[in-house]
Amino acid sequence: MAARLWIALIVIFATVNAHALEVDREVLPRLTLGGVVIGTLDAVNWDSDPSRQESINSEDSFIAMRLDKRLYESGVAGATVGFREDADEVHFSDHYVFYWNRTFELALGHAPLRNSLIEFPTLRDDDLAYATLVANASSTENQDQTHGDVARFDWFPGEGSHALGVWASSRADDASGNDVSGIDTLGYGYFYEPPRQLRYVVRLRRAGVILDRQETRAATGKAWMNAWIAGASLNLNDDPSSNWSLDTQLIRNFGVDGTNNVGDFYQRARAASRAVVLAVRYTARPALLTRWQAALTLASKDFDDVGDSRQWSLVPGVRYELGQGVSAVAQYAFTRYGDALGGGIDRTLQIGLSFSLEARFNDTIGERNSILNREHGFIP
């Protein structure tokens, strides 16, 4: 007993006293905290849901942390964990490990799906989800539209802004009534991503094309569905203090053959469709400090094999920076449904406050795609 206590004490002592001994020291990881919390007062007038009333809305808030370390030889590995709120539930939306070096990147775990390409300047990421992403045809849950089990490999040929990606995913399934899903997504993509630090001085901020192959699991049986996503984000002028930019994305979903109804969510996800989103954004940055932003986003989607099935939206919004990462926000959303979708108009006015952060602690690493690494030699 006494001997065991001594061994325990020695072990504890050795661990605490790891300093200056030839032992494995615990190396503190870099910690990157990211998150957004948005609170809005919503005034609504929805034909699609006449019972819907004004509300206090904190949907789509999330917090995530990335922990990573340099490795002994080269490259960086770490983990991301994140939580996202949806319909008053908290989801453990991100928990994945990753590795990257100068030429490639790997990720494995529960992570964002690669089913959209461009972020639009709407208040919340899911504001126009019907048009901005390829829906999960096997689940109606919000969190299953954006996240799933993912294994992904990105290669950076030329070690620059170009990336070729291939990934396999397992999207959550509540449609088939069984929880065994297996790999139900294969995706391939090309991405052009110059360093984020250059976003006000390059013409093209981001562009790419994705092929998303999804095996849908309706009660009627399994079927593969292909969707193409193409998009670009570009600067319309070259004035970083008074910036105009444009974001656009197209989704061509070839659907599952024989889906001629769009009455429920699954059908809408499986029906062949075309979606386009386009946003124009003005950012005022006097003395290169971002002060306010105004954006107008247009979205439209219709289904190939269903008449009068267009849904379109017009979303103007403004954001005024009260402090770094703290904004007063306002957005109006107008959405019109074709008769096949029930017809009518939804109107939403939202006013609120948004708090976002991206804070790095103990940064001993830097980023692969930083200006220094890209333009002045890569330091692993």
Add this chain to the structure above:
Amino acid sequence: MTGAAAMSSRAAENAAPGIDHSAHMDHSAHMGHGSGGYDSMMFMTGHKMEPGAIIEPPGAPADTEVDYKVFDIEVRIVQHEIIPGIKAHMFAFNGQVPGPEFHVNEGDWVKVNFTNKTEEMHTIHWHGLYVPYTMDGVPMMTQDPVHPEQTFVYRFQAKPAGTHWYHCHWGTPLHASHGMHGAFIIHKKDDPLKQKYPYTRDYTLMLEAWDVDLAREEIGGLLEGMKQVNTLMEKGRLDPVTHGFFRNYAEFVKAYADGKYVPPYLQGRSGGLEFRYNFFGINGKAHPAVQHMGIKQGEWIRVRLVNASDLSHHMHLHGHDFWWVAQDGNELAQPMRLNTIHVHPGGTYDLMIYGDNPGYWAFHNHRTTYARNNGIYPGGMHTGLFYEDFTPTYKPTITVDE
């Protein structure tokens, strides 16, 4: 040509292509160097980037009037290796850290063509030299910062004699320490110090401290901002307020009061950036990569310490006393016999060491936390005085992790 011609005959002669000094000239300028003045161009409406421009400030004789020793020096961003495994991007004079060491004689006329090969702004300050104030390198006090791809011509007479140095004075806490520093030695004819201490070797040790992590973030951040600034400047649309430039204090106060300017030191803008130095060095290297000093029995050597960091260092020599003979280039009236010298930021300290105790002797910072590499002792500011003419009974090797 109006004011520019009046600056000096030389300035007119060498007027830079593309730089129209007349446009911003304050004709009533009386800046104390005779016939005219030259003001900042930063407030000139439509002030533009002029890559390739050669800036010739007033205040020194023309090429035809004196015989200049001419030096070309440029700054660029390099990957500098402090020790194996640790590389950092730094601003480097002629690509090296520290920058090249100048050796000139007292009274020499010196002309330095300084070219900025980065996208950031820089200057050179000649620390300890009696230069015309227009050559002193203090942004917006004595000159405009040197813009990307511009050449600024510094001209001055080398005085006073002694150990001096030069460093960038733009963004000094980052720039000067993270690369832009070098020794400037002015030799005196019949140096009385050499007569008193007939030294045969002369070592310069620049004492350095780096925070390679903050530097990565800050240099990256500067480049991000400067690419935007340069984009604006190329089109003549840069508001000087972007750089925090104001014509005078009242204008600064007003810009803040009007909400036109949100100063970056505000607690709403600055997270309180602090250096947490994790590497320390001598002449660009950390132990065990630092070169040793050699000495022989009966030999005098001179050691010039230059503190290029903003920390204090306490250099201790084992097995010897040394004579501290000069500070900031000036000979001390009374040399002091010490074995630990306290080297304060910006200062230069000259030591004479006499070889009378053969062996291998540590010479290190006795603030021993600065004799570490990323927290691991020994490292950093640690070198040795190695006798070359004796038979060792214990041969030194290397230790890096105690």
